Amino acid sequence: MAKDARLRSAERVRRHADFQQVYEHGAKLHGRYSTIFVLPNTQGVGRLGIAATKKLGGAVQRNRAKRLIREIFRRNKIAPGLDVVVVPRRELLEASLTTLETDYRVTLERRLRQRR
Secondary structure, three states, X not given: OOHHHOOOHHHEOOOHHHXXXXXXXOXXXXXXXXXXXXXXXXXXXXXEEEOOOHHHOOHHHXXXXXXXXXXXXXXXXXXXXXXXXXXXXXXXXXXXXXXXXXXXXXXXXXXXXXXX
16 A cells, blocks of 8 residues: 555544544445445544444454445545545445445435435
């Protein structure tokens, strides 16, 4: 992985308190392959958090899901100024990157249109 392809620290939701904030006050969006929580932040930069639980599978499956989600977030900078927490579903592991990308984009854009 190239150094410039990584998410910067400012682009990640890391603290437990931040995750809780997004869960409690954010909008809950249901996609086909994941549930996405969205909450406007004050940083002006889109931040990503991933909650891959053991329900998803073992460490290998969870890490693969997280890699896919990070790649999709990196490619689609459609949520500037939003904290996005993605909870992947098992179906995500069988889907192609293109399919996952489309589902993510459609789910978020539907929400962004409602806000206007």
